Amino acid sequence: MSFQDIVFYFFATVLVISALGVVTSRNPVYSALLLVLSFVTCAGLWLLLEAEFLAITLVLVYVGAVMVLFLFVVMMLDINLDRLREGFWKWFPFGALLALILVVQLAMVLMGGQFGLDEMPRPPAQAADYSNTKALGLLIYTEYVYAFELAAVILLVAMVAAIALTLRNRTDKRSPDPSKQVAVKREDRIRIVPMAPEKKK
Amino acid sequence: MEYIQQLFEQFFGTEWGPMLFVLAKDLTLIVAIVVPLLLGVAYLTFAERKIIGYMQVRVGPNRVTFFGIPWLRGWGQPIADAVKAMMKEIIVPNSANKFLFILAPILTIAPALAAWAVVPFSPEMVLADINAGLLYILAMTSMGIYGVIIAGWASNSKYAFIGAMRSAAQVVSYELAMGFALVCVLMMSASLNLGDIVNGQQGGSFLNWYLIPLFPMFLVYFISGVAETNRAPFDVAEGESEIVAGFHVDYSGMAFTVFFLAEYANMILVATLTSLLFLGGWLPPIDIAPLNMIPGFIWLLLKIAFMLFFFLWFRATFPRYRYDQIMRLGWKVFIPLTLVWIFVVGAIMQLPLSIRNVFPLNLWF
Numbered sequence: 124m125s126f127q128d129i130v131f132y133f134f135a136t137v138l139v140i141s142a143l144g145v146v147t148s149r150n151p152v153y154s155a156l157l158l159v160l161s162f163v164t165c166a167g168l169w170l171l172l173e174a175e176f177l178a179i180t181l182v183l184v185y186v187g188a189v190m191v192l193f194l195f196v197v198m199m200l201d202i203n204l205d206r207l208r209e210g211f212w213k214w215f216p217f218g219a220l221l222a223l224i225l226v227v228q229l230a231m232v233l234m235g236g237q238f239g240l241d242e243m244p245r246p247p248a249q250a251a252d253y254s255n256t257k258a259l260g261l262l263i264y265t266e267y268v269y270a271f272e273l274a275a276v277i278l279l280v281a282m283v284a285a286i287a288l289t290l291r292n293r294t295d296k297r298s299p300d301p302s303k304q305v306a307v308k309r310e311d312r313i314r315i316v317p318m319a320p321e322k323k324k
Numbered sequence: 325m326e327y328i329q330q331l332f333e334q335f336f337g338t339e340w341g342p343m344l345f346v347l348a349k350d351l352t353l354i355v356a357i358v359v360p361l362l363l364g365v366a367y368l369t370f371a372e373r374k375i376i377g378y379m380q381v382r383v384g385p386n387r388v389t390f391f392g393i394p395w396l397r398g399w400g401q402p403i404a405d406a407v408k409a410m411m412k413e414i415i416v417p418n419s420a421n422k423f424l425f426i427l428a429p430i431l432t433i434a435p436a437l438a439a440w441a442v443v444p445f446s447p448e449m450v451l452a453d454i455n456a457g458l459l460y461i462l463a464m465t466s467m468g469i470y471g472v473i474i475a476g477w478a479s480n481s482k483y484a485f486i487g488a489m490r491s492a493a494q495v496v497s498y499e500l501a502m503g504f505a506l507v508c509v510l511m512m513s514a515s516l517n518l519g520d521i522v523n524g525q526q527g528g529s530f531l532n533w534y535l536i537p538l539f540p541m542f543l544v545y546f547i548s549g550v551a552e553t554n555r556a557p558f559d560v561a562e563g564e565s566e567i568v569a570g571f572h573v574d575y576s577g578m579a580f581t582v583f584f585l586a587e588y589a590n591m592i593l594v595a596t597l598t599s600l601l602f603l604g605g606w607l608p609p610i611d612i613a614p615l616n617m618i619p620g621f622i623w624l625l626l627k628i629a630f631m632l633f634f635f636l637w638f639r640a641t642f643p644r645y646r647y648d649q650i651m652r653l654g655w656k657v658f659i660p661l662t663l664v665w666i667f668v669v670g671a672i673m674q675l676p677l678s679i680r681n682v683f684p685l686n687l688w689f
Contacts, residue, residue: 126343152424152477159470179459187466188496191473195492198477198485254455256516301652 131171138164151197159190173249176256353451357440365588366402372636374398379640412577417479420574424478429575429582432471436589439464443596444519446606446620457518458506461597462499465552468590469495472554472561475583476571487570490647491561495552497654502548504662505541509534509601511669512688522605527687529611533604537688541665542602544658546634549594551650553587555635557642558650591635592628599627 141164144157162185169178236242263271332348333341370385377384388400416422442457444450454460469492476488510516512534513524525533535542551558562570572583599605605627606620645653672685680686 125339156424156474175454175456176459179456179463183459183463183466187463187469188499191466191469191492191496194470194473195489198473199489252455256456256459299648301646301649302656305649 127171131168134164134167134171137161138168151200152194155190155194155197158193159186162186162190172246174255176259350451354441357451358437361437361440361589361592362585364592365585366406368588368592368632369405369584370398370402371632372639373401375633375636376640379637406581409578409581414577414579415574417481417574419480421478421480424474425574426579428471428475428478429579429586430471431474432468432586433582433589435464435467436586436593439593440589442518443593444522444600444605445624447519447523449621450519453517453519456516458510458516458521461518461593462503462506465590465593466495466499468586471583471586472571475575479571479574481574483567483569484571484573486567487561487563487573490563491554491571494554494558494561494650494654497651498548498551498658501544501654501658501662502552504659504666505538505545505548506601508538508541508662508665508669511666511673512537518600518605522600522607525604526607530604530609532687533602533607534688535602535604537669538602538665540661542598544662545602546594546598546631548654548658549598550635550638551654553590553594555587555591556639557645559644560647560650563644591632595628595631595635596624598631599624603627603631 138161141157141160145154145161148154148157162181166178166181166186169175169181232238329342329345332345335341336344374384385398385401388398388404390396390399393399416425439461441452442450442454442460444453472491472495473488476484476486476491479485509521513521515521515524530536554561560566560570562572564570567573572580575583606624608615608618608620608623672680675685
């Protein structure tokens with residue numbers, strides 16, 4: 124067993140255990156934190172495959188931004204576990220059926236022989252100065268440029284829609300306008316009145 | 325060095341020897357970076373108290389002498405503070421989540437120190453010379469926020485929680501502006517490697533530094549850096565007049581000190597990155613005889629100290645921002661500005677070579 128194998132098995136074990144923890148943990152905050160852990164270990168596995176750009180982007184985007192907002196929301200929820208578990212047995216057959224279908228589908232794909240060690244060998248090692256980022260950029264902006272632009276447009280539409288759904292002008296609130304406050308000049312607020320000096324008698 | 329490697333191979337065999345040698349070498353280098361960094365943090369707190377003291381016409385700490393040398397009055401203060409912090413009891417509140425309460429300071433300091441792995445101190449002095457260095461630093465600094473959020477939640481206290489929420493929203497907002505400002509830098513240098521970015525600014529004088537073509541980005545990056553480290557005037561996460569001490573209100577002793585260390589290590593990191601990305605790193609301001617004799621490492625240290633002075637100056641000068649004003653500055657001022665500047669830099673890069681060779685443009689493009 125080489126050093127890389129030890130690293131792989133360590134990351135893989137942590138990944139599987141933390142992923143199981145995400146669904147079995149009772150505390151939603153623990154679930155979110157375990158999901159963060161599984162993202163980080165997954166990035167570690169990608170690093171072993173020499174995909175350093177994707178690995179660091181996974182940490183930057185999912186761990187650094189998405190999960191922070193996730194945690195932000197989860198921590199503000201007041202979660203009542205009893206109420207969450209109320210309809211468990213009622214919905215259990217439905218959930219079990221969905222899980223079964225998913226497992227069968229995954230098995231059909233994974234056991235079809237396209238994902239064996241022979242079909243998916245270890246990628247050949249690249250030279251030390253090989254830039255993963257440059258290779259990915261060349262592919263994205265030449266061969267797959269339409270797909271990339273399409274994904275960008277879909278994300279933009281989703282963002283505009285999310286803002287449009289939550290943006291509402293309440294009439295009963297009073298709030299200051301920071302742009303106006305910043306733009307205030309001295310002349311707007313004070314008036315200097317020239318006065319003749321008074322003499323005490 | 326090779327002798328030690330041979331010693332390792334003899335001791336652990338040819339398969340494990342080289343691996344363990346690399347491990348031992350890297351651990352030694354990590355210690356060689358972290359120990360001066362933590363000493364720098366200790367003396368940065370001293371510099372902060374002294375500088376703000378003089379700005380406010382006080383003397384600052386002037387009692388603890390350094391090993392009894394009479395004219396170094398106050399220089400022993402950081403060491404005395406460190407000893408005091410280690411002696412104090414770590415109090416865990418009754419209703420706090422004990423595991424996460426202890427984990428939070430660790431999660432804050434670990435990324436703050438890990439980010440230093442890819443920082444080059446001179447062309448040769450770098451621990452991990454990786455291709456995606458800048459991206460790695462962005463990823464590490466964005467992970468520091470977890471410590472703050474977890475600390476706020478695990479304390480089970482309203483004030484701590486409000487501080488954590490404020491900090492989370494603020495850091496996520498300013499990360500965008502920071503990332504876009506860095507996009508401009510890597511468009512100009514065409515590399516994510518920090519050493520290559522500094523080498524791209526070579527060319528004889530300070531006119532070649534990215535500070536000049538990217539001056540608005542320099543301001544955006546540095547101000548976002550101040551906001552990211554939760555320093556004054558953006559320190560609403562602590563806001564002592566509103567929420568006592570924010571996310572670390574329930575922490576005491578060494579647990580509190582670790583948050584403190586992380587904040588100052590992050591300050592030094594932002595100052596270092598600003599020097600590397602915009603101020604030419606280890607390059608001297610003018611490449612002539614007396615200036616280029618000084619080693620590059622010294623120039624980098626001088627630039628870092630210069631940028632750190634701004635952190636302290638800001639704290640002594642500006643009143644705290646109101647929260648909605650912080651959000652407005654991040655989203656409505658910085659992000660549009662950075663987007664416009666990305667467009668401008670991109671447009672200039674697309675100009676024909678004959679125009680790019682005209683005087684001011686040929687310095688940078």
